[in-house]
Amino acid sequence: MTRDFDVAILGAGSAGYACALRAAQLGLRVALVDEGQVGGTCLHRGCIPTKAWLQAAKVRRTVAKAPSFGVLASLDGVDAAAVKGYADSVVGSLFKGLTGLVASRGITVIPERGRLVSDDGRGPGIETGGRTHRAGAVVIATGAAPVTLGLPVDGTRIITSEEALRLDALPGSAIVLGGGVIGVEFASMWADLGVKVTLLEATDRLLPAEEPGHSRILAKELARRGVDVRLGTSLTEATATDAGVRVLAGDAELTADLLLVAVGRKPSSSGLGLEEAGIGITATGHVVVDERLQTSARGVYAAGDLVSGPQLAHRGYAHGIYLAERIAQLQGAFAGTPTLPRDSDIPRVTYSSPQLASVGLTASQAGADAEVVDYHLTGNGRAQILRAPGEREIGVVRLVRRGGGQIVGMHVIGEDVSELIAEGALLVGWQAAPEDVAGIVHPHPSLGEAVAEANWALAGQPLHMHS
The missing domain is CATH 3.30.390.30 (FAD/NAD-linked reductase, C-terminal dimerisation domain)
Structure with a gap:
């Protein structure tokens, strides 16, 4: 039986590249398919650049209160383009290291859009540009994309977190829609960088997965630092104007330079050929898997944000490593017993202040x-x-x-x-x-x-x- 690879992975984000690195380490022939850059959202448009911006915000906050420590310092302002350059340099350094590591492991990187094809007797495969790459197993790890709630996102006045990280200039004022991790981090960061922020959350508290008392402390601290926190407030309309954005929220009309839509992320599971292969997809877009991340299609697995549960890069790493070892075990290349971590055992962090x-x-x-x-x-x-x-x-x-x-x-x-x-x-x-x-x-x-x-x-x- 001729197969191109032992395992083919669709998606080169946290789950995908971790799976590729571990599988190659175990001696498997590995293909990593993604039309985007290796590292995915976390490295290029999420975790890493966001935390770099948060570090810059912390530096500004530190300088602002330096005199209270007995250190004479003055704060002249924030050069947003320079902050973006700093964040880009962090991303660039990590990307260079990651691509070098992937190459050193002998992983075949296919920089094209891929689509799952069913097992024809030679194993499942990934189709790219008219060619099908057959493998003993396929891992789908295409991650997630921002939820926009049907709002008219234009990338300028009404934006998602991905556009927010590319800003060359800070807004004077911003409305942040969503009191989850992404919304809270951006509200905290922008407030520390001198932006006037209004934070809208439809439920009665921020970060609903956390201890209620800690959520209340966070809301009070954000308010103390100037964030207008409005809980139990739903947005009903948003319109971009020449001057900025106009928002109807509850009984109030609000205006600002921009609106950040940060209400969560949805699985990127459509257009991949999954349903055609008989794989179950839930109403939320998550791929249906068993306790071993196996889908209903023979030899096909799913990992990371495609699987219902907390959307965390390190959960994706854990899924990827587990699947690499599971697939290697089934192919006789790993003698150990892989263990999939429980979601409740995976730590989570909100890097606000x-x-x-x-x-x-x-x-x-x-x-x-x-x-x-x-x-x-x-x-x-x-x-x-x-x-x-x-x-x-x-x-x-x-x-x-x-x-x-x-x-x-x-x-x-x-x-x-x-x-x-x-x-x-x-x-x-x-x-x-x-x-x-x-x-x-x-x-x-x-x-x-x-x-x-x-x-x-x-x-x-x-x-x-x-x-």
Whole structure:
């Protein structure tokens, strides 16, 4: 039986290229098909450039409050084109490294639009430009695209996050539609860069997947920094004008230089030949898979944002690695037993100011017998050092355990707390009990000490907390 490849992957984003790298590492012949650049949305139009812009916003915020630290500094403004250049340089460096790594593994990159074709006895395949590349297995990993709600997105006045990252000049004012991760990050970032921001969210709180108390803290902090946060407010009309954009939201008419539509992303599953191959697609556009990411078509798998669940680049990496090992195992090239991480064990971060990070179950999800400890960062030395004198510390580390049992959730809010959540993922993923880990020594002064303190409290031995 002649096959072109052992595995062919449609989509070169986080899930796709991770699958390709791991499969090649295991000795499989790999094809990576994508008409776009290797790295996909996360590297080029999402995670990386957004976080670079957020870092620039943090620098501006730091300079603005430098005198309160005793450092004489003046803030002259923001050169948006230069910030974009900085973000592009970060993306460019990572892209160069990634393409070099892909080439070094002997992966065949096919820079064309692909379409799934069914198994004809030689395995499923991907069709590109009139040619079909047959493989022992096919992985569909085409990611997601912005949801626009039918609004007249023109890329200038009414934009998505992808156009927002290409701006050469900052707007004087902006309306952000959506209080999820993307909307919150852009609202926080633009506010710190000096933009007048109105944030509209149709539900009663920001970041609905997070602990309600942390969502309330975030909303208050954004408002304190000048963001006009309007919860329970739906947008009913948006019109681009010569001067900017006019929006009807609730009972109010709002105007601004631009409107950012940031209400989420939908799976890019149409036009790929999936339904013609007999693969189930849900009403939301997600590909139907089993517990091993196998679709209903023989030898065809789906990964990343195509699969219902949290839309996270590192979830895509995990899916890609798992599928590479699963396919290699089925083809006799891997002797191990691949394990697909549970969605609840995958950490998530919102890189706003303050940052929110979480992994595992919330207190309500953990059940009535759950035990919860909140350690407030007012007692943490490192958190106090990071705050400008006179600023109120709002940070909290929350640990959740089942009654008398294992830790099932960690939820944090505060400055730079994103770096804590990897420890939370270890605690939750390894099903640790507080009594087992409370004695682990953390460096002082560090934000990580807050996790140690919360563990001590859950173990019934609070040290720097009132019992």
